Amino acid sequence: MNPVYQSVLTTPIGTVRILANDTAITRIDFVDDDGPSTLAENAVTLQAETQLREYFAGQRQTFELPLVPAGTAFQQRCWQALVQIPYGETRYYAEQAQLIQRPSAVRAVGAANGANPISIVVPCHRVIGKSGQLTGYAGGLDRKAWLLALERDAVTAGQ
Structure with missing residues (x-):
């Protein structure tokens, strides 16, 4: 070990x-x-x-870290799709399911996001419900909202 x-x-x-x-x-x-x-x-x-x-501090938008999250092959695919979401942007669970070529696996994608062991760096906080509302985050919805606001404000300030 x-x-x-x-x-x-x-x-x-x-x-x-x-x-x-x-x-x-x-x-x-x-x-x-x-x-x-x-x-x-x-x-x-x-x-x-x-x-x-x-x-x-709003000074970093991408991470350059070696990662080895433990998970199933399906979870790994979901987490790889998460790191493709640009800083300051959000995606719907259905869009994530499309990206991994499993369009009917929306709930499974949501479960995989919930099992993400590497918060923030693998940005599951950037996935929201289709209605635009915040849904599920292992760290709590208040933290999810805070992280999204941090990114949105940094992107807005940079424009």
Whole structure:
């Protein structure tokens, strides 16, 4: 088993935990701040921490991190489609299903998005309901709305 490393980052919308093996990020999620960790940081978690700080400061729109999310082949396809959504834009679940050439798998795409282990960097927050309303986000709808507003405001300011 590969060693596990961890960085913890305080953000405007809560504490983010970054987990990695020796070479890649395995998980990024929101956690309750439950005190110090016994896990050490490594170069990969520190790189992710730096890039996430830049993202939250409105200075980064794309991430350049090695990722190895654990999931089924279908989930992997869904997550690859997520990273194709441009910063500041949103897609519908049906559009994501079309992108992976499974147009009838809208609910399965939604479930795969919900199982995304690498929040923010694999931007499942950019997928919304067809009516335009915010739907499902493992980090909570308030965080999803905040992330979308951050990106929208950065794009608007850059125009």
